[in-house]
Amino acid sequence: MRQSDRADVVIIGGAIVGSSVATFLAMRPDFDGRIVVVERDASFRTSSTTLSAASIRLQFSTPLNIEISRFGVDLIKHPERYLAVNGEVPQIDFVENGYLFLATDAGLATLEHNNAVQRGLDVPVVLLTPPELHSRFDWLRTDDLAGGSLGLADEGWFDAYALLQGFRRKARSLGVEERIGEVVGLERDGGGIRAVRLADGSSIGADWVVNAAGPRAADVARMVDVELPVRPRKRLVYHVDAPVSLGAAPLTIDPSGVYVRPEGAAYITGFSPRDGDPDPDTLDLRADRAPFDSFVWPTLAHRVPAFDRLRLLDAWAGHYEVNTLDHNAIVGPHPTITNLLFANGFSGHGLQQAPAVGRGLAEWIVSGGWQTLDLSPLGYERITRNEPMRELNVV
Ligand SMILES: Cc1cc2nc3c(=O)[nH]c(=O)nc-3n(C[C@H](O)[C@H](O)[C@H](O)COP(=O)(O)OP(=O)(O)OC[C@H]3O[C@@H](n4cnc5c(N)ncnc54)[C@H](O)[C@@H]3O)c2cc1C
Numbered sequence: 001m002r003q004s005d006r007a008d009v010v011i012i013g014g015a016i017v018g019s020s021v022a023t024f025l026a027m028r029p030d031f032d033g034r035i036v037v038v039e040r041d042a043s044f045r046t047s048s049t050t051l052s053a054a055s056i057r058l059q060f061s062t063p064l065n066i067e068i069s070r071f072g073v074d075l076i077k078h079p080e081r082y083l084a085v086n087g088e089v090p091q092i093d094f095v096e097n098g099y100l101f102l103a104t105d106a107g108l109a110t111l112e113h114n115n116a117v118q119r120g121l122d123v124p125v126v127l128l129t130p131p132e133l134h135s136r137f138d139w140l141r142t143d144d145l146a147g148g149s150l151g152l153a154d155e156g157w158f159d160a161y162a163l164l165q166g167f168r169r170k171a172r173s174l175g176v177e178e179r180i181g182e183v184v185g186l187e188r189d190g191g192g193i194r195a196v197r198l199a200d201g202s203s204i205g206a207d208w209v210v211n212a213a214g215p216r217a218a219d220v221a222r223m224v225d226v227e228l229p230v231r232p233r234k235r236l237v238y239h240v241d242a243p244v245s246l247g248a249a250p251l252t253i254d255p256s257g258v259y260v261r262p263e264g265a266a267y268i269t270g271f272s273p274r275d276g277d278p279d280p281d282t283l284d285l286r287a288d289r290a291p292f293d294s295f296v297w298p299t300l301a302h303r304v305p306a307f308d309r310l311r312l313l314d315a316w317a318g319h320y321e322v323n324t325l326d327h328n329a330i331v332g333p334h335p336t337i338t339n340l341l342f343a344n345g346f347s348g349h350g351l352q353q354a355p356a357v358g359r360g361l362a363e364w365i366v367s368g369g370w371q372t373l374d375l376s377p378l379g380y381e382r383i384t385r386n387e388p389m390r391e392l393n394v395v
Contacts, residue, residue: 005202005203005204005205006034006204006205006206007033007034007035007036007177007204007205007206007207008033008034008035008206008207008208009022009025009033009034009035009036009206009207009208009209009210009365010036010037010038010196010204010206010208010209010210011035011036011037011038011209011210011212012038012183012196012209012210012211012212012213012220013037013038013039013211013212013213013214013216013217014037014038014039014044014168014178014212015039015044015047015048015049015050015164015212015214016047016049016160016163016164016167016350016351016354017049017212017214017343017346017350017354017357017358018037018039018210018212018343019037019164019167019168019171019358020167020354020355020357020358020359021210021212021343021357021358021361021362022035022037022167022171022176022358023082023083023167023170023171023174023176023358024355024358024359024361024362025358025361025362025365025366026170026171026174026175026176027082027170027174027362028362028366030366031362031365031366033207034175034177035171035175035176035177036176036177036178036179036204037171037176037177037178037179038179038180038181038182038183038196038198038204039178039179039180039181040180040181040182040183042180044161044164046285047214048214048215048318048319048320048321048350049160049161049164049214049350049351050160050161050164051237051316051317051318051319052160052318052351053157053237053259053261053268053270054157054158054159054160054351055099055155055156055157055158055251055261055351055352056069056072056073056076056155056156056157056158056351056352057069057099057151057155057251057352057395058070058073058118058123058124058125058151058154058155059099059101059114059115059118059123059125059149059151059155059393060114060118060349060391060393061110061113061114061117061390061391061392061393062117062328062389062390062391063117063120063121064373064374064375064377064378064389065328065349065353065391066117066118066121066123067121067356067373068352068353068356068357068373068375069349069352069353069356070154071355071356071359071372071373072351072352072353072354072355072356073154073155073352074355075355076092076094076158076163076355077094077154079092079163079166082170082355083166083167083169083170084170085169085170085173086173090162090163090165090166090169091159091162092158092159092162092163092166093158093159093162094156094157094158095156095157095158095262096153096154096155096156097155097156097157097248097249097250097251097261097262098150098151098152098153098155098156098250098251099150099151099155099250099251099252099253100137100148100149100150100151100250100251100252100253101114101148101149101253101393102133102145102147102148102252102253102254102255102303103145103146103147103148103149103255104144104145104146104255105146106255107146107255108146108147110392111127111146111147111148111149112127112147113392114149114392114393115127115149118149123151123154124151124152124153124154125149125150125151125152126149126150126152127147127148127149128147128148128149128150129147130142130143130145130146130147133145133147133148136150137246137249139244139246139249139304139305139306140252140303140304141302141303141304141305145255150250151250155250155251156251157251157261160351163351167354167358179198179204181198181199181200181202182198182199183196183197183198183199183213183220183223184197184198184199184223185197185223186209186220186223186224186340187203188224188337191336191337191338192337192338192339192340193206193209193224193337193339193340194206196209206339207339208339208341208365209339209340209341210341210343210361211228211340211341211342211343211344212343212344213344214319214321214344214350215230215231215232215233215283215319215320215321216232216283217230217321217342217344217345218230218231221342221344224337224340226334226337226340228330228342228344228345228383229323229324229325229345229383230321230322230323230324230330230344230345231281231321231322231324232281232282232283232319232320232321232322233279233280233281233282233319233320233321233322234280234282234284234285234317234318234319235270235272235317235318235319235320235348236270236271236287236288236291236292236315236316236317237268237269237270237315237316237317237318238268238269238270238292238296238312238314238315239263239266239267239268239312239313239314239315239316240266240267240268240269240307240310240311240312240313241266241267241310241311241313242266242267242306242307242309242310242311243306243309244306245265246262246267246304246306248262249261249262252303253395254299254300254303256271256274256299257271257272257273257274257395258270258271258295258296258299258300258303259271259395260300260304260307266313269296269300270296271291271295271296271299272320272348272394272395279322282319283319284317285316285317285318285319286317287315287316287317288315288317289312289315292312292315297310320346320347320348321344321345321346321347321350322345322347322348323344323345323346323347325382325383325386325388326382326388326389326390326391327347327348327390327391327394328345328347328378328388328389328390328391329343329344329345329346329347329349329350329353329357329378330342330343330344330345330378330379330380330383331343331344331357331360331361331375331378331379332360332361332364332375332376332378332379332380333364333379333380334380335380335381335384341361341364341365342380343357343358343361347391347394348394348395349395356373356375357375359372359373360372360373360375377389
């Protein structure tokens with residue numbers, strides 16, 4: 001191996017999570033090592049990052065997920081604090097319309113519980129009765145609802161591609177190197193990993209290896225015989241045009257799991273399967289129309305009667321990287337292969353969690369501990385112990 005093919009840190013996957021880790025590490029004054037990000041898809045066309053709904057919320061059910069997103073909001077609202085390069089600041093276009101979680105009688109107790117957790121942490125949320133919902137959102141059908149939880153600030157959506165490019169540009173400006181190629185093997189050395197092997201036959205020696213491979217994270221872990229319960233699950237997004245405007249509507253989540261939010265003058269909508277529904281592992285990216293016709297559209301037309309006259313403009317599919325244990329991220333070192341760091345299993349909230357997780361892993365690499373936010377509840381150990389840290393608010 002040539003001397004130059006050695007890095008202090010090799011990050012596998014250069015989308016939002018990998019580039020956030022690289023950026024936060026390179027920004028640290030107490031780190032001056034070499035960082036190489038290896039990315040198989042130079043266009044990022046198949047990455048979850050560019051195929052996502054690009055939204056951020058504080059309405060989680062666990063205090064840790066709330067704090068993680070709070071840092072994400074800070075970065076998205078203030079990119080000048082983190083991502084400026086020579087005075088230029090990426091334009092992330094945050095639309096701060098909030099999230100609205102709706103519940104029927106069956107879901108009301110959970111909604112109230114989550115809302116109480118959030119208010120306990122000073123999250124600006126309010127519980128609304130059906131008449132209050134109707135007076136705020138006259139386009140919403142409320143007669144079969146028991147309540148709603150509305151975020152009043154620090155929630156909304158943004159330009160995910162601009163955020164990704166902002167991280168990459170910042171990282172490059174700080175000396176981070178990007179290598180286009182696919183990692184196909186990890187070479188062991190006693191207890192740790194010595195090098196990553198690329199499909200072109202080259203290797204890069206590494207003191208630290210970060211798995212930021214998104215829906216393919218389990219394939220990377222398997223290279224060192226580690227089982228990671230992260231599976232690629234297809235999620236569809238439909239871009240629709242409506243004959244009416246809902247104004248500054250929030251991202252609204254129907255009790256069925258169907259969500260809808262404005263996207264410019266039109267809307268995007270989609271859903272996650274409920275517990276027990278089929279949700280096969282797949283890397284297929286075909287945008288099936290059938291679920292729109294059979295489920296999404298009728299559900300939307302029920303909840304927003306004006307949406308009876310929708311027009312489907314476009315559709316795409318991406319992958320959630322679902323942690324099948326508990327729908328929460330797996331972050332930090334493997335218990336025995338201690339120079340292998342995970343940043344995986346975000347289960348549909350990885351864009352908003354990327355800033356805090358990137359900052360956290362940078363802290364771990366430099367100091368061997370968490371400095372700003374204790375991410376240890378998200379550690380791999382809970383997988384071995386089969387102790388889920390469940391997130392109840394899954395969109
Ligand atoms: C439809 C949809 C809607 C979503 N909506 C939201 C949302 O509103 N808010 C939110 O926070 N999150 C959302 N998400 C989830 C979010 O997009 C992901 O959690 C996040 O993008 C994960 O980022 P990542 O960098 O880990 O993975 P990815 O973006 O998938 O990046 C992983 C990268 O690793 C590369 N890679 C993989 N294997 C290798 C290898 N062996 N060698 C080299 N490179 C490799 C891939 O090419 C890829 O670029 C959504 C996802 C989908 C699909």
